[in-house]
Amino acid sequence: MLEDFADLSTPLVADACVRHGLPLRVAPPGISAVVPGHRIAGRALPARHYGSVDVFLEAFARAEPGDVLVIDNGGRSDEACVGDLAVLEAGTAGVAGLAVWGLHRDTPELAEIGLPVFSYGSYPPGPVRLDEREPEALLAARFGPHLVGADDMVFGDEDGVLFVAADWAGQVLETARHILRTEREQAGRIRQGESLREQTRFDDYLTRHAADPSYTFRHHLRGIGGAIEE
8 A cells, every 4th residue: 555655645645535525534733754754554453542552562463464553542742652662563563654643752763663653743751541441442543533443544644644444545546646647747837837827727717707606616627627726
């Protein structure tokens, strides 16, 4: 899946979801890679954190090569829930990366390990709590307003992280690649002197929109095969 995502980006995947009428399931702003430039793409391996790494070790026993561990720590800012040992163990289990709704620690060690980790940032203290575990601990993870399960795919890059139903992932990536080709062509034409307004026949759009306010720029772009907003 990471190879399929290699020439794409999360903005393109998000636009493709809109094109297909799928819900946008995007991680909250601020989730980013510990090492700039790292990317993730793979099946979600959910785990809810309750103060102990035991839930991660159980999740690793279920991991398949290329999975992305999705950690639900409630977006907490008072503890780091993952560090170097957990990330090392994730690598031995074949996990391709981690997406953490919360904080990490051991930043230099994580950079040395090289396994992509996405989180809100770093924080020295680990957890001092031990909460009661829910039955769904390994079935679904909350990530912001979204519930993520093993039937979802995870995509992450320098713009953030988002989740797509696995059944739709192939079509979404294909559409994202089509949008990419269109945008690259448009960018090339701008560099050659043809403005985006000319390419999108913007004057024609304004005329038609004035006559029919329900005619949106998005409708106009789809009619002419352009790609800007989605």
